[in-house]
Amino acid sequence: MPRERERERLLPEVHVWRLLLLWVALLALFGVLVHRLWSLQVAQSSEYQRRLVKQSLRSVRLPGIRGRIYDRNGERLADNQPSYCVSLYLEELRKTGSVQRTVDAVMDTLYRLAETMDRPLQLTPQDVRLHLGRRTPLPLVAWRGLDEVAVARFMEHALEFPGAALTVEPVRVYPQGAVAGHVLGYVGRADDTTLRDYTADHEPETYHYYLPEMAGKSGIEKRLDGLLRANEGGKLEIQVDVTGFKFDEVSTRAPGMGSDITLALDLRIQRAAEQALAGERGAVVVVDPRNGDILALASMPGYNPNDFIPAVPADIWNRLLKDPARPLFNRATGGEYAPGSTFKPVTLLAALESGRIKADTRYSCPGYFDLGSHRFRCWQHWGHGAIDLQAAIRYSCNVYLYHAALDAGADSVQAMARAVGFGRKTDISLDFERAGLVPDAAWKRTARHDNWRDGDTCNLAIGQGALLVTPLQLAMFAAALANGGTLWHPRLMARIVTASGVTNIIPATAVEDGPHWQPQNIRVVRQGMRDAVNQPDGSGKRAMLPNVVVAAKTGTAEYGVKGAGRKMTWMIAFAPYDQPRYALALLVEDGISGGTTAAPRVKQLLTQVFNEVEHMNLPLPAAPLRPAPDPNAPADEEPPAEEPA
Numbered sequence: 001m002p003r004e005r006e007r008e009r010l011l012p013e014v015h016v017w018r019l020l021l022l023w024v025a026l027l028a029l030f031g032v033l034v035h036r037l038w039s040l041q042v043a044q045s046s047e048y049q050r051r052l053v054k055q056s057l058r059s060v061r062l063p064g065i066r067g068r069i070y071d072r073n074g075e076r077l078a079d080n081q082p083s084y085c086v087s088l089y090l091e092e093l094r095k096t097g098s099v100q101r102t103v104d105a106v107m108d109t110l111y112r113l114a115e116t117m118d119r120p121l122q123l124t125p126q127d128v129r130l131h132l133g134r135r136t137p138l139p140l141v142a143w144r145g146l147d148e149v150a151v152a153r154f155m156e157h158a159l160e161f162p163g164a165a166l167t168v169e170p171v172r173v174y175p176q177g178a179v180a181g182h183v184l185g186y187v188g189r190a191d192d193t194t195l196r197d198y199t200a201d202h203e204p205e206t207y208h209y210y211l212p213e214m215a216g217k218s219g220i221e222k223r224l225d226g227l228l229r230a231n232e233g234g235k236l237e238i239q240v241d242v243t244g245f246k247f248d249e250v251s252t253r254a255p256g257m258g259s260d261i262t263l264a265l266d267l268r269i270q271r272a273a274e275q276a277l278a279g280e281r282g283a284v285v286v287v288d289p290r291n292g293d294i295l296a297l298a299s300m301p302g303y304n305p306n307d308f309i310p311a312v313p314a315d316i317w318n319r320l321l322k323d324p325a326r327p328l329f330n331r332a333t334g335g336e337y338a339p340g341s342t343f344k345p346v347t348l349l350a351a352l353e354s355g356r357i358k359a360d361t362r363y364s365c366p367g368y369f370d371l372g373s374h375r376f377r378c379w380q381h382w383g384h385g386a387i388d389l390q391a392a393i394r395y396s397c398n399v400y401l402y403h404a405a406l407d408a409g410a411d412s413v414q415a416m417a418r419a420v421g422f423g424r425k426t427d428i429s430l431d432f433e434r435a436g437l438v439p440d441a442a443w444k445r446t447a448r449h450d451n452w453r454d455g456d457t458c459n460l461a462i463g464q465g466a467l468l469v470t471p472l473q474l475a476m477f478a479a480a481l482a483n484g485g486t487l488w489h490p491r492l493m494a495r496i497v498t499a500s501g502v503t504n505i506i507p508a509t510a511v512e513d514g515p516h517w518q519p520q521n522i523r524v525v526r527q528g529m530r531d532a533v534n535q536p537d538g539s540g541k542r543a544m545l546p547n548v549v550v551a552a553k554t555g556t557a558e559y560g561v562k563g564a565g566r567k568m569t570w571m572i573a574f575a576p577y578d579q580p581r582y583a584l585a586l587l588v589e590d591g592i593s594g595g596t597t598a599a600p601r602v603k604q605l606l607t608q609v610f611n612e613v614e615h616m617n618l619p620l621p622a623a624p625l626r627p628a629p630d631p632n633a634p635a636d637e638e639p640p641a642e643e644p645a
């Protein structure tokens with residue numbers, strides 16, 4: 001593609017340009033320091049020489065420069081940007097006599113600066129006094145994050161303010177705003193005060209002063225903090241006079257840089273994923289079934305990580321914490337949900353692989369299934385008749401699944417569930433991942449003080465009962481269905497470029513104890529999922545696309561108080577059917593059903609993906625409407641099973 005070549009050609013230049021900007025900013029900072037030094041040494045040296053009784057060295061640690069985060073096409077997701085500050089050099093403003101006289105002199109300068117720049121004062125006399133007491137030789141930052149107008153006003157009047165100077169600090173910025181917020185996370189001031197750099201002799205260096213360093217507090221920023229943070233900070237050695245004010249600068253060492261990280265994420269797909277869930281509570285994960293690349297991972301509602309820089313204001317924090325939709329919670333990796341009928345392919349593959357049933361095995365569905373004195377229902381109350389396995393997927397028939405699971409045995413269903421990744425963490429590089437739960441006899445004895453019963457097997461067969469999965473696990477399973485049986489480790493990070501320019505590619509890796517499916521078994525399951533979307537009576541027909549064959553399975557799982565009608569609505573899907581490049585799991589909390597709520601959102605998402613990434617020209621569907629919840633409305637697919645007696 002010419003467009004991609006263009007991007008590749010531009011990429012190194014953009015890197016260099018940004019790097020230069022940062023270095024120019026840093027040089028400007030040091031330039032100001034050197035200028036001050038000159039004025040002190042040359043202009044006023046005799047005065048100081050006379051006063052000086054004793055000098056001593058103070059070392060200051062300068063924060064390292066944090067690595068940047070890019071999407072797979074080089075789009076910036078997290079970057080550093082110079083923030084303009086006005087700082088005061090107290091050694092030039094100090095007064096003889098009581099400290100209060102110096103505080104007054106500094107405050108007087110601050111008032112005049114505030115007026116000149118038309119900016120509200122950010123420091124109190126108490127702040128100035130504290131700085132004078134604890135960090136005497138360091139410049140006092142009076143304003144941060146100044147805009148161009150304020151900077152211009154200051155520069156115009158700079159000569160009127162001896163002892164004040166324009167300085168720069170790098171600050172973290174997330175150029176895409178709230179997009180991929182849960183993946184990226186955010187940074188905050190590092191908690192540890194034990195930042196250690198090492199000398200050439202591997203001796204730990206100690207400092208008298210530390211300038212604030214940023215540390216990852218959530219998401220990638222937190223999990224990969226060790227890579228993103230520079231190994232080494234900068235060092236500034238200053239001489240102070242007997243009163244503790246700066247007298248001279250002895251040496252500087254430029255701060256080190258962290259590694260840049262390129263994610264497997266595709267910003268275009270991430271945006272489409274978030275748009276598909278607009279206004280909902282839910283999650284969606286899109287995977288490349290050929291290598292396990294995480295192309296999008298979204299949890300809605302989200303938050304804007306820029307709100308957290310440099311520190312989150314109390315009102316925003318409280319709003320995020322109290323929001324019942326829990327915008328800080330990453331549902332994609334941390335949410336544990338009953339998968340409903342999206343689990344049915346697990347049960348059927350377990351039954352096929354056990355050899356107890358075959359693709360042409362027929363079971364009869366009269367609309368219910370009696371187990372002892374207890375009746376389990378199919379969602380279609382008048383039944384599906386005698387159907388084979390492929391039709392059972394297409395119609396999402398519950399009764400077929402009860403038979404298949406009981407014939408295969410709970411053990412084989414549980415083993416298959418574990419083989420496809422349920423009940424264990426994927427170890428994606430994100431915080432707060434949960435493992436979910438594959439219930440079995442041992443679990444039931446411990447948790448419920450009861451034996452495993454056939455009723456539990458029936459619930460498990462259709463993804464109900466105590467079974468819990470995360471949207472990420474389900475997406476990795478969807479990818480395995482798409483590629484015929486390879487369960488990948490999710491690859492969120494594609495490559496790392498260290499500060500010295502060494503590139504490390506993170507290879508795609510398959511889960512070692514993943515599933516083993518006979519080709520004819522996975523083939524029939526895939527065919528059933530194709531029919532579910534592309535046959536007019538399929539349970540997932542609302543995900544059908546023109547020109548691209550989509551295969552999918554819907555799911556609807558009741559949760560919360562029995563009979564309250566609250567449902568988790570799902571769809572897992574992959575496309576194109578013959579050579580899948582996208583596999584996904586999409587969840588909407590409190591939807592109507594998988595077929596009604598999730599399927600049209602999958603259609604919208606895949607349409608955008610094929611149009612924007614593959615430059616197809618598919619007609620954009622109307623945005624999915626959200627019908628008002630009506631507990632009495634007839635379900636168009638699987639309601640939950642009855643509890644076992």
Ligand SMILES: [Zn+2]
Nearest residue numbers: 365378384397
């Ligand atoms: Zn049925």
